[in-house]
Amino acid sequence: MIVVARVLIDSPLPQLDRLFDYEVPAELVADAVPGVRVRVPLRTAGRVVDGYLVDVVAAEAPERPLSELDAIVSPVPVLTPELYALARRAADRAAGSASDILRLVIPKRMVRAEKAWLAAQSAASDTEPSPTASPVTADAAAWADTVLSPYPGLADAVAAAERLALDAPPRPSTELPIGAWAELLAAVAVRQLGAGRSTVVVVPDHRDEEQLLAVLAARVGEDAIVRDDARRSGPERYAAYLRLRTPRPCIVVGNRSTVYAPAHDTACVIVWDDGDPLLAEPLSPGVHARDAALIRQELEGSSLVFAGHTRTTDVERLVQLGWVRELPAARRASPTVVLSATREGESHGARVPSSAFAAARDGLREGPVLVQVARPGYAPVLVCAECRTPARCRHCTGPLRARRPGATPDCGWCGRSDPAWTCVQCGAAKLRMASSGSERTADELGRAFPNTRVIVADGAHPVTRVEARPALVIATRGAEPHAVGGYRAVILLDGDRMLLAEQLRIGESALRWWSNAAALAAPSAPVHLVGVAGPVARALATWTQPAYARAELADRGPLAMPPVVRVAAVEGTLTAVEGALNDLRDAVPTLPAAPGSILGPVPVGDDLVRALVRFDYAHGRTVAETLRAAVVAEALRGRRAAQRARNRSGPGTRTTLRVRLDVPELDL
Template sequence: MLGLSHLDRPFDYLVDTDLDEIAQPGVRVRVRFAGRLVDGYLLERRDDTDHDGALAWLDRVVSAERVLTEEIAAVCRAVADRYAGTMSDVLRMAVPPRHGRTETEPVVHAAVAAPAAPDLSAWRETYEAGSAFVDALAAGTAPRAVFDAAPGEDWPARLAELSAVVCGQGRGVVIVVPDQRDLDRLEKACVEALGAEAVVALSAGLGPTARYRRWLRVLRGQSLVVVGTRSAVFAPVHDLGLIVVWDDGDDSLIEPRAPYPHPREVAVLRSHRARSALMIGGHTRTTDAHSLVEAGWAHSITASRAVIRDRAPRVTALDDHDVRVAGDPLAHAARIPDVAFRAARAALGRDEPVLFSVPRRGYQPSLSCARCYTPARCRHCHGPLQSTGPQAIALECRWCGRPEPHFRCVECGGQQVRAAVTGARRTAEELGRAFPGVAVTTSGGDRVVDAVEAGARLVVATPGAEPTAPQGYGAAIVLDTRSQLGRADLRAGEEAVRRWLAVATATRRRGQGGEVVIVADAALSPVQAVIRWDPAGFAAREIRDREVLGFPPAVTMASVDGAARTVTDFVDTIGLPADADVLGPVELPAGARRPAGLDDAADVERILLRVPRRHGRALAEALRAAQIHRGAVRDPAPLRVQVDPPHIG
């Protein structure tokens, strides 16, 4: 595997009679290329060749294990074409590194008992179109659906039930989740439904040996169900019958390695090629997933309105300048309106935990001048200054870590700062004073709490780090919503809905006193989506707005990042479709990674390329052709080309 765009194609070699038996499609091989030995995969055996010159001989077969199946090879090729990348880069994600000792371990064929027929009543009674989906799955057809989980749904159990239906037919299942916490819950549910021998969990945290051993179990057909994180979408299950991607809007599913494929799109390509069932699910719905519904390619599975009204908590929203804040001194100190305090007091009075969701970890992660409100910046790298705690002597840069003992505002000369955003630690400190005698638990960053005990307590957590609570939280308060909705990101509103619905689904239902207070203007579209519990409607409105403005997923966009001259020269070589738009160059947006290999001091620019959705494949082909030309002339300047970048500003 050479990893060069202009060499991204199969090459023909002769096979010696000594290797004839073990040189089978899918094995790892070593071949001599341009005078050096390189690793690769044997894709197919043929009796003829279209190469005009003399052929070299296959040097050796590294292992007789056929690790690259025909299906996975085809999927990797399709993913590389979809994202204007090379097949070798995709193969590095799909096939883990070899561990020779693991391959030679004795193969133990443990009997996998046929799963008991699952109880599908939750699918049939809770969800509109739920019965149709499970009936189609049981019939062995390939239904495709976008699934919105009901409030408080035990989603691991629902996915385990679908897995049991497919495994009962002797077919394989792949389920992809964002992180280890979700993976642990899902693995437990699947093991309970199917047995330990039928289920394999794959994640990077296993280590190379354990991961390769489990991956081989799947390859050899010893386990039918794979649950895992990002790269598990390529797992080589036999006779794929169902592929599921859960919570596809989570940033943990963003692939940091070229060509940056998203598991949702890989799952769509793979289900189409394998003619398998597909489900994209979550507590909310991304615009990308909803576009599949609007195109008629997938069906929508949602809970009935009666179920939502019964299971959802009461949701209250108010602006943080609401008059109900004025008379409450504790609200001013802790940034919490009186109505939120009353909801928290009521839940604590019932001996139930209360969740406070804040967008940032730390103490005061963002500061501004107390006089003119200009953001406080580091004098060395211009990064944001923060306060790390109540006893901190000096401010500190979040980017370079340098202390700033003598802050002076660049605009007005002021020497005092105020908190622009208050972190989880500071919020916990304020709540401890506001609710004396109540235990306070913080969760976020490198200190994530998986679960809290029952009883009255305050939990302060950042999004995605909320601990589970027995029977759910009695109340949940979402703070500092302006910092979430005000981000310079196309998906700011979409991400806010995803995070707030995750908080709401962890809260008890209205009939049990559960209440969610969102400190935001109730008229805002994302807030209304949570109040009505209508993620599909919000996604549909977002798509309509983006069609007017020309933003994804209504269009296909690609980004080209690098030094200014490098980016401009590269774009000039692209044979773009006639209706393509070239936007920029602009500065790299906040949250986007710098291209690998680029000097830290170098300025990074971005040019965006936009085409109508129907010409997305043509754009990818044009980008690939430009990459091939760049590789042929051996341009060494670092450059990142990304189709469907997660952040476009």
């Protein structure tokens, strides 16, 4: 009998995405426990690589001797069985590698942080065990019950491990400069912490994270809060991850990869604002935090809460299927939304109608006023003053922009200035500003409201909080700072321009931008949406975002658009893509019969092509397995071709076939 270690190799190569068996030497048997980092030899590559020990089994000595485990890097088990199962399941659903997901979740080893954690664990085991006090005080528990009271049955539904869709209260907090949504999610987490269980809260960015941490810090102890995000240093991230390996309940707050956090006895996973593109993982295999949370809930049996000011069509589809339950508040709350348009006698092109201007003037008497715009900068778009042709850079064809009136235009892509620009259509040399960015809007409104403080909040000027005194806050979508007590008026400009984007989900996105901005308004403060009509504007005015998501789903159904169907993108050489598509046609016979199920291939440059495959959710497993097999086969062919080329001292060949599932847009 020998001791066999089953190891997952940390490698991006798809053909290595499986467990490899290694014999454990006698001197390493004591430390070879599941979850530790190891180093193992790779016969084909002739080198030693890193990996995770997934399982240890006793087996009969095989006829062909196994390679031996080279070393155990650390005695700390960083890979739990639950985390491996989740990564394996998520990777299989997305036709990807489990090691790619684990690379996002498990931080790099930091020796000093690890030694400090091991010393703390040793000291805790040497002391006499004492009765553990609850990390939640009676006052904090009472506060959580008060915050949850507007949502009857929410606490019981979370305790019963249900899947819920929650419409957050669209108002600011009365105690802190944060949104009331942060208090609601924190109350759910505090309630579970009081019951001795953990909660994982996933938010899009650091601004949302700071709001949650602010309210949690006032209610529970610092040791019960684990902050998990890439903005922290390596030792801090690793120390936070090791805290999760301690068998004590906690509240984990972080960004998209936090959805995999192996917290102790997780009772609930909360995903805030799942429509935010920051929750879509750009790295392979590209699993959205929403999909990972659904997989985790199914595997662990924990509760799952999707919360937001709007409802995505993805969540609404699950609600209609009965997989997720909608849990409304006992009393529906909504901001005061006004659809502003130009009145008789006003210029049809007036950017700020008289009604919105009056609301801003009245609001400035009491406190800050928020003006949301579409773009940063001064004049993001320049056109020819004669023929209105967009001005483009002569070097790279990028869009020209102006930082100030009369300034020399420069390119938004390459940064070159163009003082001698002439129009390629009519030869004119005069430019005209076709749009107003945040800085130009600040200049214009600053002249309209003299002696008023003007604050610009965008990517170049990050602002997270403004005081309660009068000020005009000009912010781009998603960069709006919080105001103490809420804004006294909110003006939403450039809505018509936002809706012109050629995207399938632009209506959803615009409604999310506007709803999140409207939720920053003080109670009874007016919210003016300027120059927009139609279903999206009506959904905002009546605060019926779930109804808009239902209507969108109904419209996309006959067109077979996501999320009614799943979409896979296959990119590579023409031979590789055609081979993968042929394998799909054989594996799923209904694909060739369905018109438009396979779109392309079309050229995308550098001898590469791309094809899109639309398929039903019922065929998801078959499609993922077939495409993954095609990726592995192409990788092996590329490796053999590279080996032959090296033998001939010629250039190598790299694998080109790439697959991505659950593409949100049909974009060839």
